[in-house]
Every structure is written in structure tokens, then in C-alpha cells.
Amino acid sequence: MQDFGDAFGLAFALVLARDGDLMEIIGLSLRVSLCAMLVSSAIALPFGALVAISRFSGRGAVIVLMNALMGLPPVVVGLLVYLLLSNAGPLGSLGLLYTPSAMIIAQSILITPIIAALARQVIEDLHVEYAEQFRSLCVPVRTAIGALLWDARYSLLTVALAGFGRAIAEVGAVIIVGGNINHLTRVMTTAIALETSKGDLALALALGMVLLAIALVVNAGVMALRSTATRVAYA
Amino acid sequence: MLSASHPLHATAGTGQARERTKAGGGAMEALLPGEVHDLSLEVQGKRLIDGVNLRITGGQITVVMGPNGAGKSLLLRLLHGLIAPTTGDISWAGRQLTEAVRSRQAMVFQRPVLLRRSVAANVDFVLKLRGIGSAERRDGILEHARLSESANQPARLLSGGEQQRLALARALAMEPGVLFLDEPTASLDPASTLLIEEMVRTAHGRGTKIIFVTHDIGQARRLADEVVFLHRGQVQEHTSAEEFFAAPNSDAARDYLAGRILL
Ligand SMILES: Nc1ncnc2c1ncn2[C@@H]1O[C@H](COP(=O)(O)OP(=O)(O)O)[C@@H](O)[C@H]1O
Numbered sequence A: 001m002q003d004f005g006d007a008f009g010l011a012f013a014l015v016l017a018r019d020g021d022l023m024e025i026i027g028l029s030l031r032v033s034l035c036a037m038l039v040s041s042a043i044a045l046p047f048g049a050l051v052a053i054s055r056f057s058g059r060g061a062v063i064v065l066m067n068a069l070m071g072l073p074p075v076v077v078g079l080l081v082y083l084l085l086s087n088a089g090p091l092g093s094l095g096l097l098y099t100p101s102a103m104i105i106a107q108s109i110l111i112t113p114i115i116a117a118l119a120r121q122v123i124e125d126l127h128v129e130y131a132e133q134f135r136s137l138c139v140p141v142r143t144a145i146g147a148l149l150w151d152a153r154y155s156l157l158t159v160a161l162a163g164f165g166r167a168i169a170e171v172g173a174v175i176i177v178g179g180n181i182n183h184l185t186r187v188m189t190t191a192i193a194l195e196t197s198k199g200d201l202a203l204a205l206a207l208g209m210v211l212l213a214i215a216l217v218v219n220a221g222v223m224a225l226r227s228t229a230t231r232v233a234y235a
Numbered sequence B: 001m002l003s004a005s006h007p008l009h010a011t012a013g014t015g016q017a018r019e020r021t022k023a024g025g026g027a028m029e030a031l032l033p034g035e036v037h038d039l040s041l042e043v044q045g046k047r048l049i050d051g052v053n054l055r056i057t058g059g060q061i062t063v064v065m066g067p068n069g070a071g072k073s074l075l076l077r078l079l080h081g082l083i084a085p086t087t088g089d090i091s092w093a094g095r096q097l098t099e100a101v102r103s104r105q106a107m108v109f110q111r112p113v114l115l116r117r118s119v120a121a122n123v124d125f126v127l128k129l130r131g132i133g134s135a136e137r138r139d140g141i142l143e144h145a146r147l148s149e150s151a152n153q154p155a156r157l158l159s160g161g162e163q164q165r166l167a168l169a170r171a172l173a174m175e176p177g178v179l180f181l182d183e184p185t186a187s188l189d190p191a192s193t194l195l196i197e198e199m200v201r202t203a204h205g206r207g208t209k210i211i212f213v214t215h216d217i218g219q220a221r222r223l224a225d226e227v228v229f230l231h232r233g234q235v236q237e238h239t240s241a242e243e244f245f246a247a248p249n250s251d252a253a254r255d256y257l258a259g260r261i262l263l
């Protein structure tokens, strides 16, 4: 068992040297989670907006469900996607299991409820403000949704980034559907789990540091965005 | 008499009135008269609008007056179809408040609701909605509202008066046949108030039917051709402005004009 300080030193060295394996793992993590964020946003933002501005029976139940699904356990999502994509599953013929695509699908499912639920709240707040004016102007529903999404874009970007943060930090889903295959489906979280269990704390720590740095950068970005939006009175 | 009381009106109003007729100001014919029969609104057992009958014709600025809580805002919302009455009916030129009718009307609220966009984009939004968007048209509208300088600023950074001018300009951009204004100057300073009144008069001169709610007696005197006086959800008077201010018929209106508070 290595000494903690040694591991830390090695980790820094790896990061500074832009170690090839390390870069590959980081690159794949970013690619998978960014794709998941885009896919989820494309589905969840319009859906959240639609729920925010419509009144239908069962709306309360839909909102409760969306909020409940925010806490979806990653391993359960992984298991479901595994069942879908495995050879015996309905989508088995696509041959997606143990590929980055499978990981994108799993992470998308994981964060779609998060983005939808948060977006619903953001858009509903704005809609309270706009509703009567829109009604007066006879704004069609589709135009209203477009306008709400556009005018809430700064807040919605922070919502999407929250989804990204959740996706890149989860391990349960990607390890099941990706399989943590070296040079193919190994991402930061699965690598950390593996290297830790092997006792290679340096690589695990290095990856952990990068993961933390990404979290910091994303949050700083969110804050900068918020303050810009407030300053120009768009928020 | 009205033109004389406002120097800007005489020049701006008449010229544009002619222009409008030429451009085919079919708006008035299409929507007027507005007719209201036995209109009532009850919310949780409270009768907020109580048996209102009204006939709204073109050619005059109609000012709706009454103390706070009289139901002025509710009446306007009913007339514009923003809320549905409990009983009674409303028609514009014999037609119910369908989307087609409602889209020919516009409303300016007491607190302007501006999109979180630039001043110009706020106007573009409605122009595009009506399928009449063009940069020249938008620039003309901003010019008219004296907002050209702030075209690219976020709308919400405007002063209160500028925000309300933008809301009014945006409403007028739709070239409505009927324009409702719900105490648009209630929180503005006198100079901003006069600018709004000038824009309203110009719109009137162009053939838009104006229905203006105010509790400011001075403003009513400046603007009104006819007055609808509302009290406790009922129309107490509906007469010419001259008659209303000279010799109000109802006790409620007399008390109101004398500055005695009504409950
Ligand atoms: N949504 C509502 N629910 C219940 N009461 C309302 C509602 N809106 C207005 N009222 C009441 O109706 C009365 C008339 O309101 P309003 O039309 O806003 O008066 P005003 O003449 O000052 O514009 C007031 O007593 C107000 O409290």
C-alpha cells in the first residue's frame, strides 16, 4: 500500500505530464457526458416547458413523478439499459452494449428527469410573469414555449450543467452498460473504482483531482453566467 | 376642446387620422360596437362584476373610472377575453370573443410585462407574431415611442416611463382595433404620463378605439370623450365627459369627484 503523500505526488506528475491513458479517459468522460447532456436537454427542455405552461388533469402527478425520478439510482438505470441492449433484449440487435453509445443512453436517461424537473420550475416562474401578456397577444403555444426557452436560456444552461455534473460523476450506470473496457469504455469514475480496487492510488487520485477540477470549472461557469445574466437584466 | 388642452394633439392627431383612413383603417368597423349584456363575475360567492350593460362605440376615447376595487381591471379583462364571465355575454361587432376577435385587440397593463430581451426584440416579437416584421417598421415604432436610443438595451433596464412606452408601442405595433389600457400611468411621473397620453391620443387619431382605465381625475379630464363610472362592480354612469364632470348623476360619482373616499 502506497503512502498517501506519494500517491498525491504521482497523481500531480501524471496530470502535469498529460499522461496518454489519463487524457484518453478524461476525453471519453467528457464526450459521453456532454453528449448525454445534449440528448437530455433536447428532450427535457421542451418537455419541461410544456408541463410548465399547460394545465391538464394528472399534471400534479407528472410533476411528482419528474421530481421523484430525479433521484433515480444510477445502477438501476444501468440495469434497465443493460436489459434493453443485451443480446436477448429488445434492442440487442443494435450491438450497442459495452460501447460509448450505451453509456450515453444510460446517462441521458439518468439526467433527463433532472433537467426536465428543474427546467419546469424555471420556466413556470417565467411563465407566471408572461402568461397574461401572452394570452393578450394570442401567442400560440409553440411560440410561447420557444419564447420561454429563449428568455430563460441562462437559467436553463445552468440546469443543463447541473445535469452534466450528475452525469460525469456517476459510476453505477456506465460500469454496467460500458463494462469499463480499457481504451474503449473506460471513463474517469469507472477507472477510479478499478484503480482503487487494484491499489493504484496515484492514477485514481489523479483522475479524482481532474473530476473535482471539472466540477469546480462547471460551477464557476454557472456562477459567472448567473451574474452576467443578472447584470444585463435578462435573468 | 381636447386638442386645445394638449398642443401636441392638434398637429400629430389630425394628419395621422387621414393617413390611417387612406391605409384602410378597417379596424373600427371590424370590432365595433362592443356590446355587453348582463355581465357578472362571481368569485367564491363574491359578486365582483354585477350586471353590467355597456355599448361601446367608436370615435371617442372611453375612460373607465372608479375607486380602487370597483372592478375596473376585471371589467377590462372580461372585455378582452382574458377571463370568462360567470353570466352574461360580450360581443364585438356581433362576434363572440374568439381568438380572431381577441387578436385584433391589445392591452397595456399597469405593470408592463416586457420580455427579457432588448427593447427592439420586444417589438420584433409582436411584429413577427402578426407576420408583419421588418426592421424599418420596428425602427419607426421605436422612434414614435422615443426609444430609438435604447433600441439595443435590455428592456428591463429602462426607466418606468420608458418601459410603459415600450409596452404601449408594442401593443400599437399590432395595429389593434381596440386598445385597452389599465392604469398605465399609475406609477409614472407627470412627464412620462403626458408622453403616454400623447401616444394614446395619436393612436386614437389613427382610428384605434381607446378604452382607458384610470383613477386619476385630472387624466380623465385630459383624455376622456366619454366616461364609464364603475362602483362596486356596477356601471353607475355612462355619459359624455362634459356631462360627467359638470353634473354627475349618481351619488357615488359625485362623492368620487369631490375626493370623498368610497367604500
Ligand atoms: N382573482 C380574484 N379573485 C378574487 N377577488 C378578486 C380577484 N381579482 C380581483 N378581485 C377583487 O375584485 C375587486 C375588483 O378588483 P379590480 O378589478 O382589480 O379593481 P380595480 O377597480 O381597482 O381595478 C376587488 O375587490 C378585488 O379584491
Ligand SMILES: [Mg+2]
Binding pocket: B072, B073, B074, B182, B183
Ligand atoms: Mg385595477
